[in-house]
Amino acid sequence: MATTPQQQSGQVAVLNSQRWFWKLQLVSWLGILVTTFLSLTFWHSSVEWPLFEPGNTLFQCGIGFLLSLLLKPIFDVAWETPVALRTFIYLVAVGVIAGIWTLVRMETYIRLTGEHSLWAEFGGWYYASLFVFLFWSALYCGVKYFLLLQNEHEKVLEVAAFHEREQIRRLHAEAVAKEAQLKMLRYQLNPHFLFNTLNSINALIRFEQAGEARDMVVRLSQFLRHSLTEDPVNKVSLEQEIGAVLLYLDIEKTRFADRLQIKLDIEEETRRALVPSMLLQPLAENAVKYAIALSESGGTIRIRARREGEQLSLQVCDSGSSESQTAPSGEEPLSTGVGLANIRERLSTLYADEFSLTQSRKEVGGMLVNIRIPFESREVKKEDNNTNREVIA
Known part of the structure; x- marks a missing residue:
């Protein structure tokens, strides 16, 4: 059966603990052996050193x-027991083991030397044994705490x-969801616009205006080709976006001819500003x-772009119609179609709370839509040198 990551981590911890224990054993007892050997050497430096002492020292350290x-x-x-109980058990265990080691050491020394009177010095021997095992216990607990x-x-x-990976996964999922939402909203515009344009073409055909209908079909194909080549998620320069609007208005010009006028007021600095496509x-x-x-006499559509600090201000307004100008105040409904709702939703997805979109009626008639978004820019190749001056179609 396959082991889980937690089990593998536990096994690694056990192996590390075992390695440290044997390292502790070797280092600590080798140190005790060397210390004992050197102390006995200096102790017997002025007298004859017993021949059995090296073997006895090695035997005692082995025990x-x-x-x-x-x-x-x-x-x-x-x-795992409480600290007080744990300390008591440790001291008792160390005391017992130190006593056993003392007895073994003394009995071994008595058998080698025949000095039975050595038992009178049990306290001193036991103190040394207790010190050695307390030293060993301190090392063992210190290493265990370190592990x-x-x-x-x-x-x-x-x-x-793990939390970082989960955060990355969540951010990735949010980015994918955001991209999917933007694509859905962006592609929603194509059938909406196409439906209205086909109705216009149908009207031209019904009134036997074949030439105008043919021109509108050609311009429609150019506009759709342009819209389909743009990534619905990526932003485009304002200059490119103005070009797309002019393609659309060329289609409408087929219907309205001189009744439709367009005026652009685009600051040079805003031409490279990034905006959502369409x-x-x-x-x-x-x-x-x-x-x-x-309006029987047609009207004018004005598009204005200004940089205001760290924000880009975009305005689209029209001159209104004679019907709307004569309607009582408040009766003219603001546009609640797919287009405006789509724009608001896309801006909310892209900029969260860092945007504003307002629609109001001008005092002289007509509607004014104002959009404010963060100013982002990049250097772009100029495609149309005429988009920063007033254009009349």
Whole structure:
């Protein structure tokens, strides 16, 4: 059966703990052996050194090494108990093991030397044994605490890495959802615009204006080709967006001829500003539908762009129609079609709360739509040197 990441982490922790324990054993008892050997060497420097002493020292350290192995399971079992109880168990275990080691050392020394009177010095021998095992216990607990701290640190890093991966996944999912929403909203404009244009072509055909209908079909194909080549998610320069609006208005010019006039007031600095593609076309379409088409004398559509600090201000307004100018105040409904709602939703997706879109009626007649978005720009190749001056179609 496959092991989980948690089980693998636990196995690694156990292996690391075992390695550290054996390193502790080797280093600590080798140090005790060397210290004992050197102290005995200096102690017997002025007298004859017993020949058995090196072997006896090695034997005693070997016994201590084995006895310390008995302390490990006791320490591990008592590790989860309260601090007071744990300390008591440790001291008792160390006292017992130190006593056993003292007895073994003294008995071994008595058998080698025959000095039975050595038992009178039991306290001194026991004190040295107790000091050695307390030293070993301090090293063992210190290493164990270090391993636990290291293990907790690794767990914290794993949790942080997990949350970071989850954050990346969530951001990616949000980006995908945002992109899908923008594509849906952007592509929603094509059938909406196409429906209105085909109705206009049908009207021209019905009134036997074949030439005008043919010109409108050609310009419609150019506009659709332009709209389909633009990525619905990427932003375009305002200069490109103005070009797209002019393509659309060329189509409408087939219907209205001299009744439709267009005036552009675009600051040079705003030409490279980035805006969502197909942002202005629905506004121009509303102006044509609610102002130009309803007025026998036609009207004017004005597009204005200004930079105001860190924001880009875009305005699309029309001159209104004679019907709307004579209607009582408040009776003319603001446009609630697909176009304006689509723009608001796209701006909300792209800029959250950093945009504004207002629609109001001008005192002299006609509608004014004002859009304010963050000013973003990049250097773009100029495609049309005439879009910054007034154009009359």
